Amino acid sequence: MASQPHTRCDLMMFGALGDLAQRKLFPALYQLERSGLLAPGSRILALARDNADTAAIRARLGDRIKKHVPAGEFDAAVLTRFLARVDYLCLDFTDTDGYRSLNTWRQDSTASLIVYMATLPSMYGVIARNLRDVSCCTEHTRVVVEKPIGHDLETSRVINDQLAEVFNENQLFRIDHYLGKETVQNLIALRFANNLFASQWDQNHISHVEITVAESVGIEGRWGYFDKAGQVRDMIQNHLLQLLCLIAMDPPSDLSADSIRNEKVKVLKALRPITPDLMETHLVRGQYTAGTSAGQPVPGYLEEDGAVRGSTTETFVALKAEIENWRWSGVPFYIRTGKRLPEKLSQIIIHFKPAPHYIFDPDQKHLANNKLIIRLQPDEGMALQILTKEQGLDKGMRLRQGPLELTFSETFDAERIPDAYERLLWEVMKGNQYLFVRRDEVEFAWRWVDQVIRNWEDFGLHPKRYAAGTWGPVAAIAMITRDGRSWYEDA
Ligand SMILES: NC(=O)C1=CN([C@@H]2O[C@H](COP(=O)(O)OP(=O)(O)OC[C@H]3O[C@@H](n4cnc5c(N)ncnc54)[C@H](OP(=O)(O)O)[C@@H]3O)[C@@H](O)[C@H]2O)C=CC1
Numbered sequence: 184m185a186s187q188p189h190t191r192c193d194l195m196m197f198g199a200l201g202d203l204a205q206r207k208l209f210p211a212l213y214q215l216e217r218s219g220l221l222a223p224g225s226r227i228l229a230l231a232r233d234n235a236d237t238a239a240i241r242a243r244l245g246d247r248i249k250k251h252v253p254a255g256e257f258d259a260a261v262l263t264r265f266l267a268r269v270d271y272l273c274l275d276f277t278d279t280d281g282y283r284s285l286n287t288w289r290q291d292s293t294a295s296l297i298v299y300m301a302t303l304p305s306m307y308g309v310i311a312r313n314l315r316d317v318s319c320c321t322e323h324t325r326v327v328v329e330k331p332i333g334h335d336l337e338t339s340r341v342i343n344d345q346l347a348e349v350f351n352e353n354q355l356f357r358i359d360h361y362l363g364k365e366t367v368q369n370l371i372a373l374r375f376a377n378n379l380f381a382s383q384w385d386q387n388h389i390s391h392v393e394i395t396v397a398e399s400v401g402i403e404g405r406w407g408y409f410d411k412a413g414q415v416r417d418m419i420q421n422h423l424l425q426l427l428c429l430i431a432m433d434p435p436s437d438l439s440a441d442s443i444r445n446e447k448v449k450v451l452k453a454l455r456p457i458t459p460d461l462m463e464t465h466l467v468r469g470q471y472t473a474g475t476s477a478g479q480p481v482p483g484y485l486e487e488d489g490a491v492r493g494s495t496t497e498t499f500v501a502l503k504a505e506i507e508n509w510r511w512s513g514v515p516f517y518i519r520t521g522k523r524l525p526e527k528l529s530q531i532i533i534h535f536k537p538a539p540h541y542i543f544d545p546d547q548k549h550l551a552n553n554k555l556i557i558r559l560q561p562d563e564g565m566a567l568q569i570l571t572k573e574q575g576l577d578k579g580m581r582l583r584q585g586p587l588e589l590t591f592s593e594t595f596d597a598e599r600i601p602d603a604y605e606r607l608l609w610e611v612m613k614g615n616q617y618l619f620v621r622r623d624e625v626e627f628a629w630r631w632v633d634q635v636i637r638n639w640e641d642f643g644l645h646p647k648r649y650a651a652g653t654w655g656p657v658a659a660i661a662m663i664t665r666d667g668r669s670w671y672e673d674a
């Protein structure tokens with residue numbers, strides 16, 4: 184991370200007492216303070232509808248920050264310094280007149296204004312219009328909005344239109360927090376700084392790609408939200424498709440936001456629809472039943488707090504995505520993501536094709552594919568599985584598979600890996616949009632996801648059960664096995 188604070192900012196945090204703000208955003212702002220990256224004079228206005236004063240809200244935020252920041256990174260003096268920047272205003276976001284107090288807080292401040300909408304997407308348009316009506320924003324105001332943008336293409340267009348009534352696209356910072364993860368950004372460095380990979384990155388050299396984003400947690404008290412979304416809307420439409428784009432996109436001509444986003448859009452446009460005739464071979468939906476997590480018994484999805492009996496929402500999905508373009512023709516991207524899987528693990532495996540002519544022991548031919556394993560979380564790093572000769576006089580030319588290994592925490596010691604939200608907030612402060620999602624990306628992703636959902640509904644594809652603590656329904660294993668492959672498991 185750059186070591187200089189950027190320009191002075193006034194940050195308005197709508198939804199300051201909500202789950203995201205308390206668990207992620209304020210701890211991330213605290214970390215920026217700790218790293219000396221909040222410019223002197225930068226201020227934060229916490230906005231929520233609790234009737235409380237600034238002192239009470241500072242105390243509450245202090246408690247939450249202490250709870251969510253690792254003990255070794257907590258410093259009472261930093262917290263005091265940080266909380267001194269925070270003011271609180273009680274506001275119902277629908278109350279237009281109440282917004283005049285925002286101008287009082289700004290007091291003709293010349294600091295850059297950042298508006299963070301950490302609240303329900305149905306509020307985004309309301310907040311935007313109210314800010315405009317009291318003249319609280321200018322064409323320089325930066326606006327951060329959270330995912331999901333809508334429930335489908337149509338509703339996302341409504342939200343995007345409402346935002347566009349007030350703000351230009353270059354003012355909008357649509358968050359996909361996976362883009363803020365250090366290792367996700369590393370995909371760009373890996374692919375475009377190393378000619379070794381750049382020259383091998385296509386259907387001539389790669390047989391298939393696997394993307395796994397597994398979570399061990401269940402619904403975590405968000406059943407009401409999650410049941411309307413499901414794993415495809417909650418994870419595939421945004422995080423997983425963004426990962427796929429970063430792996431599959433053509434080289435951008437530079438690192439500017441639009442160069443990168445143009446290339447990602449081309450990938451989204453080239454995704455093959457999963458039509459009804461492909462439902463049984465390309466898509467598996469799952470829902471967890473009671474099982475275990477970290478050795479403890481856990482309830483099934485339909486037994487969680489707030490659950491409604493009979494829900495057919497998926498908590499797991501595995502799918503085979505195909506990209507219909509020159510580079511990726513014939514290279515399936517196997518994607519799986521789910522809740523209550525055995526561990527938290529996000530990784531991408533690039534499976535290279537074998538050498539054109541094999542001259543070693545036929546019994547070892549199954550070893551012949553090189554693999555690049557990119558570990559996004561935890562234990563961030565990369566490993567290239569290569570073949571070498573077994574050591575020893577009696578071994579002849581027996582092959583052995585082993586990794587060329589790069590574990591970031593061991594190789595680049597001491598550097599703490601910043602949380603995604605720290606990075607993203609820092610980029611908003613700098614006004615850099617390259618880690619944020621442009622409107623057409625959101626809409627092309629919805630277009631693809633909408634047809635997947637429409638087709639499974641028409642087809643009647645119900646979720647298959649899997650016990651909490653397992654790797655999803657067996658059908659997900661069958662899907663890849665049918666193609667003569669298997670999900671990568673670390674030996
Ligand atoms: N939580 C998470 O881990 C993640 C959340 N997100 C997204 O972030 C956004 C916020 O999510 P989350 O924090 O979980 O949601 P919460 O419901 O916890 O927070 C939303 C906040 O908005 C407030 N709010 C709603 N309507 C009004 C209003 N009219 N006036 C004033 N305040 C209002 C709520 O206040 P009140 O309590 O008084 O109703 C609440 O504090 C959502 O878009 C969500 O999809 C994205 C990724 C992960």
Ligand SMILES: O=C1O[C@H](COP(=O)(O)O)[C@@H](O)[C@H](O)[C@H]1O
Nearest residue numbers: 330360398400417418422529560
């Ligand atoms: O956006 C979301 O992401 C989290 C997973 O994020 P991670 O950084 O912990 O991998 C997921 O649990 C949540 O359902 C989803 O809304």
